[in-house]
Amino acid sequence: MENKNKSIRAFFSGLVKQQVFIPLAALLILALFNLIMDPSFFKITLGQNSVGDPVLNGYLITILDYGSELAILAIGMTLVTAASGGQDISVGATIAIAGSVILRMLCGGQTTTDTYQTPLIVAFLVAVLASMVAGAFNGALVAYFRIQPMIATLILFTAGRSIAAWVNNNELPIVNVDSFGYFGGYIPGVPIPTPFFIAVICVVVIALVMKFTNLRLYTQAVGINESASRLNGLNPEFIKFISFVILGVCVAVVGLIKVSRLSTINYSVVAKDIEMDAILAVALGGNALGGGKFNIWASILGAYVIQFLTTTLYKLEVQSDALPAYKAVVVIVLVVLSAPIVREKLASISKKMKTKEVA
Amino acid sequence: MKKKVLASLLTVAMAATMLAGCGSKAEAPADAPAAEEPAAEEPAAEEPAADDAAEAPAADDGALIKVGIINNDPNESGYRTANDKDMKEFFTEANGYEASFAYSLKNDEQIAAAQKFITDGVDYLLLSAADTAGWDSVLQDAKDAGISVILFDRTIDASEDLYEASIVSDMAKEGQTAVDWLAGQGLDEYNVIHIQGVMGSAAQKGRSGALDDKVAAESNWNIVAQQTAEWNAEKAQQIVQSVIDSGKSFNVIYAENDDMAKGAVAALDKANISHGVGKDVIVMGFDCNKWALEELLAGNWNYDGQCNPFQAAYIDGIIKTLEAGETVAEKVVVMDEKGFDASTITQEDVDTYGI
Numbered sequence: 001m002e003n004k005n006k007s008i009r010a011f012f013s014g015l016v017k018q019q020v021f022i023p024l025a026a027l028l029i030l031a032l033f034n035l036i037m038d039p040s041f042f043k044i045t046l047g048q049n050s051v052g053d054p055v056l057n058g059y060l061i062t063i064l065d066y067g068s069e070l071a072i073l074a075i076g077m078t079l080v081t082a083a084s085g086g087q088d089i090s091v092g093a094t095i096a097i098a099g100s101v102i103l104r105m106l107c108g109g110q111t112t113t114d115t116y117q118t119p120l121i122v123a124f125l126v127a128v129l130a131s132m133v134a135g136a137f138n139g140a141l142v143a144y145f146r147i148q149p150m151i152a153t154l155i156l157f158t159a160g161r162s163i164a165a166w167v168n169n170n171e172l173p174i175v176n177v178d179s180f181g182y183f184g185g186y187i188p189g190v191p192i193p194t195p196f197f198i199a200v201i202c203v204v205v206i207a208l209v210m211k212f213t214n215l216r217l218y219t220q221a222v223g224i225n226e227s228a229s230r231l232n233g234l235n236p237e238f239i240k241f242i243s244f245v246i247l248g249v250c251v252a253v254v255g256l257i258k259v260s261r262l263s264t265i266n267y268s269v270v271a272k273d274i275e276m277d278a279i280l281a282v283a284l285g286g287n288a289l290g291g292g293k294f295n296i297w298a299s300i301l302g303a304y305v306i307q308f309l310t311t312t313l314y315k316l317e318v319q320s321d322a323l324p325a326y327k328a329v330v331v332i333v334l335v336v337l338s339a340p341i342v343r344e345k346l347a348s349i350s351k352k353m354k355t356k357e358v359a
Numbered sequence: 360m361k362k363k364v365l366a367s368l369l370t371v372a373m374a375a376t377m378l379a380g381c382g383s384k385a386e387a388p389a390d391a392p393a394a395e396e397p398a399a400e401e402p403a404a405e406e407p408a409a410d411d412a413a414e415a416p417a418a419d420d421g422a423l424i425k426v427g428i429i430n431n432d433p434n435e436s437g438y439r440t441a442n443d444k445d446m447k448e449f450f451t452e453a454n455g456y457e458a459s460f461a462y463s464l465k466n467d468e469q470i471a472a473a474q475k476f477i478t479d480g481v482d483y484l485l486l487s488a489a490d491t492a493g494w495d496s497v498l499q500d501a502k503d504a505g506i507s508v509i510l511f512d513r514t515i516d517a518s519e520d521l522y523e524a525s526i527v528s529d530m531a532k533e534g535q536t537a538v539d540w541l542a543g544q545g546l547d548e549y550n551v552i553h554i555q556g557v558m559g560s561a562a563q564k565g566r567s568g569a570l571d572d573k574v575a576a577e578s579n580w581n582i583v584a585q586q587t588a589e590w591n592a593e594k595a596q597q598i599v600q601s602v603i604d605s606g607k608s609f610n611v612i613y614a615e616n617d618d619m620a621k622g623a624v625a626a627l628d629k630a631n632i633s634h635g636v637g638k639d640v641i642v643m644g645f646d647c648n649k650w651a652l653e654e655l656l657a658g659n660w661n662y663d664g665q666c667n668p669f670q671a672a673y674i675d676g677i678i679k680t681l682e683a684g685e686t687v688a689e690k691v692v693v694m695d696e697k698g699f700d701a702s703t704i705t706q707e708d709v710d711t712y713g714i
Contacts, residue, residue, distance in 0.1 A: 040606070050628040057630060059604045066597065112650070170433075170440065174650055185629065262592050262625055264650075266618055269591040314601040320586050320594060321558060 022286040022337070023301040026330075030308050034315075041315065046191060051178075054191045059311055061193065067307030068199035069254050073278040074299040075206050076247030078287060079215075082223045083243040084142050085291030086149025087279045091251050093160025094134045095271040098255030100164040101127040103265055106180070107173040114176045128252040134160070135248025136241070143240035157275075165267040174264045184261030195257050199300075202253060206296060219243060223291035276324065277306050280331050289335075423457040424678065426450055426483045427476030432464045437648055441714035442487075442512065442668035449671030466490035473497045477504050483678060486522075487512045498522065509677055511670045519690055523681060526673045528666055529693045530565020536698045537613070537643060537664045538569040544641065546610065549580040552602055554595045554614040554623060555587040562666070563587075566615045566645060583609040588619045595622030603630045611641045617651035620644030620660065635659040636701045647699065649713030655701040656709055662701065667694045668714055 034041040044058035073091055080088050105126055108117030116123075134156055141152035183194055210216045221229040222236040229236055254274075259265050283289055284305055285298030309330060313323050336342055428450065433443035443462075450458035459481070461472035466489045476484055477500055484506050488494060491514065498521040501508055510525040541549070553570060556563035574580045584602045588594035595614060602609060603626060612627075612634070614620035620642055627634050627642075634640040636658040644651050645664040654660040673694060677687055699708060 048631045050631050050633070052631075055629060057604065059601075062597075062600055062604060172437070172650075258593070261596070262621060264621075266590075266592060269589065269618075270593070272589075272591060310597075311601065314586075314597060315605060317584060317586070320598065321589060 019286040019295040019298045020301060023284050023298055023305050026284060026305045027301070027308060030305065030312060034312060038315075041312075049186065051188070053186060053188045055186050055193075056191045059315060063304060063307045063311050064196050065193040066195075066310070067304040068193070068195035069257055070274070070277050070281055070303035070307055071199045071300045072202045072250050072254050073247075073274065074281040074285070074303040075202060075296055076243075076250035077278045077282050078285070078294050078296050078299040079219055079243040080149070080247050081279075081282050081287060081289060082291055082294035083219045083240045084149045085223060085289075086142070087275075087282075087289070088138060088153045088244065088247055089150055089275045089279075090134070090138060090153040090156035090160055091247070091254075091275045091278055092271040092273065093156050093158075093164070094131050094248070094251045095255045095258055095274065096161050096164035096265070096267050097134060097167065098127040098131040098252040099259035099265045099270060100167040100267065101130045102256060102259055103173040103175060104168050106175050106177075110173070111171050112174045112176060116175075116177060116180075120180070124252070124256055127255055128249055131252040131255065132245050132248040135244040135246070135251070139241035139244030142244065143237040161267045164265075168265075172264055172266065175259075176263065180260055180263055182260070184257045184259075198253060198257065202250065203300065210296070215242075220293050224293070273324070277310075277327075278303070280327060281306050283331060283335050423452060423455060424483065424682070425457045425459075425479075425481040426485055426678075427459050427461070427473070427479065427481040428485045429461050429463075429469050429472050429476070430487045431489055432462050437714055438646060438666060438668050442670065445669045445671045446485075449675065454675070464489050466493055470494070470497050473501070477501050477506060480504070481506060484508045485674060486510050486515075488515045491516045495521070507681055509674055511674060512668075514691075522690075524677050524687050524690055524692055526670050526677075526692045526694060528696060530562050530666075531568055532565075532693070533645065533664050533666060533696055533698075534566040534569030536696070537566070537645070537662060538573050540662055540698050540700065541611065541613070541641070541643065542573065546641075547579065549577075549611055550583045550607075550609040551581065551611040551613050552583050552599060552609050552623070553585040554598060554612070554619045555585065556615040556619075557589045558587050562645075563615060566664075570613055583607050588614075588622065590616055590618060592618040592622030592625075595619035596626045599623040599626035600629070603627075603632070610639060611643070613643050615645055617644040617646045617648045617663065620651070621654075624654075624659065636661060647697075647712050647714060649709060652699065652704065652709040652713045655699055655704050656706065658701055660701060662698060664698045665696045665712060667696045670694065 041059050044056055044060055047055055047057050049055045077088065077091070080086070102123045105118040105123035106116050106120070107113045110117070138149075138153050138156060141147045141155070142149050145152075182188075183198065185194060186192075187194055218229070218234055218239050221232070221234060222239045226236045229239075254271070258271055279289075281303035282299050284302035285295060285300075286302075287294045287299060306327070309327060310323060313326055314320070318326060428446055430443055430446065431439055433440045443460075446458075447460070450456040459476065459479070461469070461476070463469050463472065469486075469489050470493065473484060473486070474497060477497075484501055486494075486508060488510070494515045494517045498508055498517055502521060508522040510522050510527075512527065514525050514527060515522075551570070551574070553567070555567055574582055584598065584607075586598045588598055595618070599612070599622070612620065612623045614623055621644075624634060624642055627640060632640055634642050641662070642660040643662040643664075644660060645666060647663050647665045651660065651663050655663055673692055677692070680687055697712065699712070
């Protein structure tokens with residue numbers, strides 16, 4: 001009996017030490033809260049959309065849908081955070097650029113189109129290229145000019161949406177092609193929102209990259225101690241640079257989802273404040289915002305938790321312009337709890353309790 | 360390391376609270392803290408102000424009336440683009456005008472442009488001010504130089520003696536027209552999802568006010584959800600999605616601009632809720648974007664309220680009156696603004712009024 005207790009306790013304390021514990025605990029708390037408030041939160045129904053295709057409906061599906069955008073961004077943002085010890089605040093503006101490029105290519109300069117003027121894949125690849133350039137610009141400023149990431153990305157944060165508007169001569173192009181709506185909606189016959197599948201693809205790709213390259217190790221090394229990693233033959237500048245470029249790719253993918261949702265764009269509001277949510281996802285994943293060790297899975301889980309929180313707040317009919325305040329409170333609590341100093345303190349307290357018990 | 364973590368933590372916290380704090384104001388037309396401008400601009404543009412005074416080719420034959428036009432950056436919104444286009448097309452030599460244009464979203468740059476126009480000796484100064492304050496001295500200069508000032512689209516906090524007329528939209532009237540139209544639909548019960556613009560903006564206040572009053576006054580009018588989507592289509596989509604997920608029933612979507620109506624409709628389509636003429640849900644928008652009017656024409660939406668950007672003809676009327684030596688009867692001219700009903704709209708309306 002004594003032994004069993006001990007092993008259970010060891011299991012739990014091991015779990016608590018795991019980085020994934022933080023977003024997981026937050027998810028459980030949110031789920032429990034919703035269960036008590038209104039169990040219908042978890043209800044999922046199979047219905048049809050207006051075209052007659054089967055779709056799943058319910059709050060959980062909404063979370064899966066919108067959380068996937070965040071999860072994709074969280075992948076890139078985690079790498080940037082780990083390598084550079086700072087965050088990219090220009091992702092929202094770069095999404096506007098990527099989305100604008102896609103629409104420009106698809107519409108071929110007209111305001112509306114009923115057919116793709118350029119093959120979709122080409123349009124998407126050009127958008128990927130454009131946001132990789134934006135990422136490279138940020139990365140170069142951070143890595144080679146040694147500018148604080150938040151300051152460096154402030155440039156595109158300010159100018160990005162104007163650039164996006166300029167790409168399309170300030171027109172708001174509309175793509176009236178059914179298949180363009182699949183990326184932010186549903187593929188006919190598949191009742192699960194497509195963004196989820198896109199997120200899965202991104203996760204698989206990044207998992208393979210981390211398995212077959214040294215990206216993870218190098219990024220952590222640079223984040224923990226730049227000069228030590230240099231002495232060991234790494235090129236810290238390049239690692240930082242490449243992390244921003246990878247984020248650029250993630251941004252282009254989200255840009256595609258965003259413009260697909262409505263088949264059009266509004267430069268000044270598309271993906272507004274999404275960088276905050278992406279950074280929060282990284283923080284919620286228990287990653288040190290000062291760089292170093294990271295856990296991408298925790299960030300991805302964090303992204304869905306953030307969306308869980310947003311959806312819960314929408315359900316409670318909290319005024320949407322007050323949402324950031326609620327998020328801030330939750331995040332402050334979580335980040336404070338996960339700060340090393342607090343964790344040490346908590347660990348020592350629990351140790352004391354244990355020794356008392358034994359005595 | 361510890362310091363670094365703490366520093367970034369504080370930054371996030373600060374940034375987050377800043378966002379929370381400024382959420383409602385963040386979109387007020389660039390650097391215009393004033394709450395009272397009667398402008399209809401939706402999302403304020405982040406564009407750095409361009410101050411390119413494009414001089415019209417001077418044909419100095421005295422017969423032309425020289426006007427200096429100071430406007431906000433046409434990139435700011437679809438409304439502003441249409442407004443600028445209207446001005447450019449109207450104040451031409453063919454119509455007897457020699458026009459110079461200056462654009463800026465910044466008050467100080469606009470004031471500098473006004474001073475330049477005064478020095479250039481224009482006959483009329485047409486002004487859509489970026490900010491309501493700070494215009495007294497420059498307008499006094501204009502008055503002393505014998506230049507008549509006409510305000511369009513936005514009013515300013517200055518003595519009425521300093522300008523001849525002010526041509527504005529009446530947002531409250533826009534809201535009232537829309538609500539009256541909705542009341543005329545004769546539904547047994549009105550269960551409204553009300554999607555608001557950026558809280559505190561003139562357009563939001565005017566368009567919300569009429570609906571709020573009606574809901575308070577009538578027992579069969581209910582608000583199912585009232586949320587600000589901050590002129591943002593995606594937010595509107597999430598808000599409506601949330602109402603659908605909750606299983607509440609509704610039959611009207613009252614969105615305070617076209618973008619938000621579009622977002623709402625995307626959520627309806629996803630859930631297979633029919634909308635438009637003779638369908639389950641009535642969809643209402645504002646601003647009369649061309650694509651929105653086309654939705655009306657197709658019967659997918661029911662109503663779109665105009666926010667009139669075509670002010671040139673009104674200004675022309677006032678200038679003609681002044682040139683004839685008469686005085687303008689009304690200082691504040693409120694423009695006619697229409698509301699379009701999907702069942703009566705024609706292709707001609709789309710072409711004429713779409714922006």
